Amino acid sequence: MTAANDSIDYSPKGRRRGGKSGGGLFAVLAWAVALSCVLPMLAVALAAAFGGTETISHLASTVLPGYSLTTLALVTLVALGTFAIGTGAAWLVTMTRFPGVRFLEVALVLPLAFPAYVLAYAYTHILDHPGIVQSALREVTGWGPRDYWFPEIRSTAGAAAMLVLVLYPYVYLLARAAFLQQSSGAFLAARALGKNAWAAFWMVSLPMARPAIASGVLLAVMETIADFGTVSYFGVQTFATGIYTSWFSLGDRGGAAQLALCLLGFALTLAVVERSTRGRAKYHHAGKHHNQMPPAELGGIKSAVAVFFCAVPVILGFLLPVAVLFLMSFDSEQNLFSRRYIDFTTNSITLAAAAAVLTVAAAVCLGFYQRLRPGRVSSVAAYLARLGYAVPGGVIAVGLIVPFAAFDNALDAWMREMFGIRTGLLVTGSIWLLVAAYGVRFMAAALGAYEGGQATMHANMDAAARSLGQGPLGMLRRVHLPILTPSLLTALLIVFVDVMKELPATLIMRPFNFDTLAVQAHRLAADERLEGAAVPSLVIMAVGLLPVILICRQVGRQR
Incomplete structure (x- = not known):
């Protein structure tokens, strides 16, 4: 009787009824994220097509x-x-x-x-x-x-x-x-x-x-x-x-x-x-038995x-x-506690933290959408979002700057014509466009970490939450997120460290006079001041050790 009751309570009809209170919201958010990840690639293709044959020749x-x-x-x-x-x-x-x-x-x-x-x-x-x-x-x-x-x-x-x-x-x-x-x-x-x-x-x-x-x-x-x-x-x-x-x-x-x-x-x-x-x-x-070598x-x-x-x-x-x-670093004459280096470190941490939070939040929307509505449509959205990992940071930077620069210029021209106001570049050269580039680049890493944790949750947990009157939003907030906290923290850490190390997108898209540790290390090395470059490099390496330590602990337990 219990099994029969379970099959009735957790039927597809019940899943559709629960989806009305929030499933559509996750579909919209998931596809917004997926299309945002594809935008730089489409923009690069269009910009290249309008670049003329003279350039490519x-x-x-x-x-x-x-x-x-x-x-x-x-x-x-x-x-x-x-x-x-x-x-x-x-x-x-x-x-x-x-x-x-x-x-x-x-x-x-x-x-x-x-x-x-x-x-x-x-x-x-x-x-x-x-x-x-x-x-x-x-x-x-x-x-x-x-x-x-x-x-x-x-x-x-x-x-x-x-x-x-x-x-x-x-x-x-x-x-x-x-x-x-x-x-x-x-x-x-x-x-x-x-x-x-x-x-x-x-x-x-x-x-x-x-x-x-x-x-x-x-x-x-x-x-x-x-x-x-x-x-x-x-x-x-x-x-x-x-x-x-x-x-x-x-x-x-x-x-x-x-x-x-x-x-x-x-x-x-x-x-x-x-x-x-x-x-x-x-x-x-x-064979019938799995005997380890x-x-x-x-x-x-x-x-x-x-x-x-x-x-x-x-x-x-x-x-x-x-x-x-x-x-x-002893001969670098670089003071890690000087005002300049505090600014470099603050900028790096600010970008990495903002990118990590927004990227993981977007990954949660995508992963939970797949959980709510498994099938070809949700799988396509997740696949499109993952494509950014295969795209170099420089390509993503070009793909985002081209359309948003055109938008800024068009908006500025319209505002001057209509109201006599110059808006300048509102989006291009902003921190948030750079954070968006990081999100596109590292969405696959965040989504992989989240899906790895989500795969360990039995479907009966979702059914039990629905039987207690929880819609998708309540199920995510009260069931999924508390259980998946370790996976979310891992995803946050991976994206945070990857952003700290990312160089090409940061060089191309960073706001004026907004430098990070990676940019500072690159600048000093380009000037052949290798001793100076050692200081920010050591900080980047030290931050990079955090996820490596987690991986090492996992490797030590896998035997």
Whole structure:
């Protein structure tokens, strides 16, 4: 009888009746958020279309081939590097045992705290011609500048190395989770058929983890094409630097929009590839029981190789940069407690906090709308909102400035004609337009964190709330939000830290005389004042450690 009563009380009719008191509101809010996330992409496409063929013809005959080849080379190097380090380290800490494995499986996540451009400042101080290593080399050997060859850090390969060191944790985390979920049956069957451990890994374990690894690599690639700080500082000409140069140095808005459209097409192609890869490539254990792979004990030279392979990314990607930046800060003549730095910090925290709150609130509207009305319509809205993560910050900046600048100019012209009042730029160059750009860029991260928590809530909880007379608003306020508080806090923290590190959108869209820690670090590094850049860089890194610590705690409990 209880089951029968439940089926009557929680019928689709009941859900429709509850939707009248607030479901429509969430539909409007969710689609407003989704369309706002698509607006920059549409604006970039329209601005590029009206930019004229002269601009794109000139770009195609001058810089476009170079931008394309450099971007492609950078993406290829980062994809290979993150795949090798992330997958190899994940396999070793999951499937083997060697000295220090418990520490290393957590420490391998630490480089996520660094933006790649901060790592670039540290390694330039170490490896550039006037840096520590080459200066010591010349002093010991007596060589002159032309008497020896040394790898150039300010190069495409150098930029790729910086990006690999901070982005491989994406692959590591997803690959490690996939390896932990694999059963030992298929691997042991391959060993029983005469395959050695390496062949069994390559033919069985790696293909089974391919969807997770591919997702991690594609995330790293999307972050690579969005990077501006590293490639700009190293003088590597990519689409990201080309957009900024066209917009500010050349004043060519049409050219910037057309370059942004090229980059947008590349990014969206990667997003489609990632989604199709994740959707089609699925591997399941065919047996009745899921027996986790027993870790293999390593000894001798194998143990030393495993320690070396896992320790080097941690040393190069976290420990060494922290030490170098800390030592550089002593000679920086930058006072973190001066009025200027207090303003930089306040501006950074203000932008990050506002963006985090508004982005998570929008994500709640989208996620709850999917919960209320599951189906194709709500899924499309969520998918459109997620597209912003695949779009670089510079593209979003161009896509928002173009339409709102046109709106401001049209409004100003109308107000002068009708009332003789000059309104100026009301929206363009405002903090809130910059916050909107952050929201578009990081909506996917907030929505993912919220949906992850929402998935743990059984549908019967919604039905019970409706049976007690709660509409959608009451159910969200009294049931969902209290239960999902940890997920909401995680989403807030992720967006907060991502905004603190975001550089291209901030550089293009920030109000006049409104600088952040990231902008200050970029400015000092561009002036070759690396010691000065170390101070804001350390603050950005320290803030970035907050979500990494949460991830490390989760990694430590996953065994």
